[in-house]
Amino acid sequence: MASPADGGRSVRARDARWRGALAVLEELRRRPGATRADVAQRLGLTTGSATEITARLRELALLAETPAAATGRGRPTTVLHPHPDGPLVVAVDIRQEDWRCAVAALDGRPHVVEARAHADREPAQVIGAVAAAVRRARERHGGRVRAVSAAVAATVRDGRVVQSAALGWDAVDLAPLAPHPDVPLLVGNDATLAGAAEGRYGAAAGAGTALHVTIEVGVGGTLVVDGRPVAGASGAGGEFGHLPLGDPALRCPCGALGCWDLAVDGRAVARHLGEPQPCDPRSYAQAALERAERDPAVRSALGHVAGAFGRGLAGLINALDPGVVTLGGFAEPLRVAAAAEFDAALRAGLMRFRRPDPPPVLAAMLGGDGALHGAAAMALDHVLTEEGLGAWAAGRP
Structure with missing residues (x-):
């Protein structure tokens, strides 16, 4: 009969086995197509341990391996992939x-x-x-x-x-x-x-603290710390578009007055042009970008909207202190289309000590698939x- 101590050792051994397996699978997520040798080096595994773990993962239909291209005289290694019959x-x-x-x-x-x-x-x-x-x-x-x-x-x-x-x-x-x-x-x-994905696999990968802001129908986003979004006490955090940074005379569909949403998406562009509120603000905004090349009025409207976006983004940077900012959806093409207005508003809104070294503002890498x-x-x-x-x-x- 096994002693309690034996039982404790078996549990620890099982947990250690899964921990090693999980570490290898996490590397597969971070760097698809990595070789077994690279994964072993990053995780500090011996060749024997890496071989044992990957064999176990193959046996459980979690991992598949294919020969890696030869790069020299070293011992041949394999490229790791999800198993074709895996989860x-x-x-x-x-x-x-x-x-x-x-x-x-x-x-x-x-x-x-x-x-x-x-x-x-x-x-x-x-x-x-x-x-x-x-x-x-x-x-x-x-x-x-x-x-x-x-x-x-x-x-x-x-x-x-x-x-x-x-x-x-x-x-x-x-x-x-x-x-x-x-x-x-x-x-x-x-x-x-989308912000969490940018923090793990996209433009903010490796940043300890990243701010993701996107414009679709209104503004959304999140603060990502060590690859995980800060979601708030109940998961409802990151509703940046409902900060009262817009016109206090305008009521948002959320029920609040003055939401930032109404100042920065396609609805704002239409309002500056004196056009009816669009049924689909996202498509309307994309069409406005194309019209701006030949219509000065549309170009001016985009400038006003980009200024409102830059001011609000400065406020988020002041409050949240990110190391990097990523922009998704309409936010990045808006910044590009009205760069002067965006940059001036962002700089004017930043606290003085931040202006010499503001966080980089980058286009989201994952685009519409974030x-x-x-x-x-x-x-x-x-x-x-x-x-x-x-x-x-x-x-x-």
Whole structure:
């Protein structure tokens, strides 16, 4: 009979085994296509330990290896990839105009399998269409699907949508997106998840503290610290667009007066031009960028909007002290189209001590796929735990 001490040693050995496996899989997420030798060097593993861990991961259909290209006389190594029969997560992105459904393996790179424009924005219809796509993905891949993650253009609190000014929703139940009782559903704000992805894989990778700001329908974003978004007490943080930085006479669809949202997206451009409020501010703003090349009035309107954006961004920099700022959605092309107005407003709004050395402001690298990357990362964070790997191993033959 094993002694209690023997039992403790076996638990520690099991946990150590999973810790090594998780460390290797995390490297796979950070650097897809890395060689086994590179991973071993970064993790401080001996050749024997790296060989043992990767063999175990192959046995559990978590990792595959292919020969690496020869680079000299050294011992041949292999390139690490997700196993073709390994775990998957489903990531969905519900935006104002459309939705997308993607599948990601353990490298976290989402591959879109279905995408549709909304027939209308009535919640039951949108959720029903997305849920059907998620079910089809699960039917295609079966038990390999370990989690579903949804990025939504909405305020998310305690994992639930409580309001969406972009979609015209109040509280909406996303539970139908879970294709099976055994498959967990995770929900996040789209801008928050895009910022998290930029902090891990994009323009802010390696920065200790990064600020991500995006303009779609209004302004969203997040502060990312050590690769993780600061979501607030209940997960509803990062609603930058609802700071009272706009016209206090204008009421936002969220119910508040003077929201920054109304000063910086396509609605603001239309207002400066004396045109009706657009049904789709995002597409309207993109069209305005094209019109600006031949229409001075549009160019002037974009300048006003870029100034409002620069002033607000300066306030966020003063308050949050990021090491780097990334811009997504309409924010980056707006900055480029009206660089003088943006730069002047940003500099004027910064505290004096910040002006000699402001944080770099960079274009987001992941573009329109940032929210999908972030949703996949959130799902994999749930799957790639000791408990998650244990559950996967227990289900293998």
